[in-house]
Amino acid sequence: MKNTTLLAAIAGLILHAGVHAAPAFTVSSDDVADGKMMGSAQVYEGFGCSGGNLAPQLAWQHAPAGTRSFAVTVYDPDAPTGSGWWHWSVFNLPASTSSLPHGATAATLPAGAVQGRNDYGNNAFGGACPPAGDKPHRYQVTVWALKVDKLPLDQQSSAAMLGYMLNANALGKARITPVYGR
Numbered sequence: 001m002k003n004t005t006l007l008a009a010i011a012g013l014i015l016h017a018g019v020h021a022a023p024a025f026t027v028s029s030d031d032v033a034d035g036k037m038m039g040s041a042q043v044y045e046g047f048g049c050s051g052g053n054l055a056p057q058l059a060w061q062h063a064p065a066g067t068r069s070f071a072v073t074v075y076d077p078d079a080p081t082g083s084g085w086w087h088w089s090v091f092n093l094p095a096s097t098s099s100l101p102h103g104a105t106a107a108t109l110p111a112g113a114v115q116g117r118n119d120y121g122n123n124a125f126g127g128a129c130p131p132a133g134d135k136p137h138r139y140q141v142t143v144w145a146l147k148v149d150k151l152p153l154d155q156q157s158s159a160a161m162l163g164y165m166l167n168a169n170a171l172g173k174a175r176i177t178p179v180y181g182r
Helices: 002-017 159-169
Strands: 026-028 058-061 069-076 085-095 140-145 170-176
Touching: 002 159, 026 085, 026 170, 058 140, 069 159, 085 159, 159 170
Parallel strands: none
Antiparallel strands: 026 058, 069 085, 069 140, 140 170
16 A cells, blocks of 8 residues: 555656656658648659659758757658669758758758759759659658768768768658659
């Protein structure tokens, strides 16, 4: 009986103390939504696809404590390559960054940000363009909260090296996964 009373008292103190979890690190977009079909603005122009080839608008909040920079990646794990397809990577975004505009380019990114090489072979956003007839592909739009000010990479670094550095320095990540098929 004494143990039950003691446990009840401890539980009451914990509840009374107002133990609160930190808000979750989240990302949102005016252009794409989790599990929803992407519009033509985020579709590649080329390879048989016809679209605007514009990066989606993104906004994030509640980054983990200690975040010193951010990175954004867009990756298609369903591409028939054996290793997926990298559509976009931006890293060395200052910790003060909390959004990217619709159609972000090198000219509109914060000072010091670097766009990595995508699998189309350039340093920009490359939109969705899955093979015709495939089931809709998933496009993982991920914002990475990093514990370092800058990753020691440049715009020609491989996606594999970027992935290694992101995972080694991540404090947290937030993701939206829209889909697209044709």
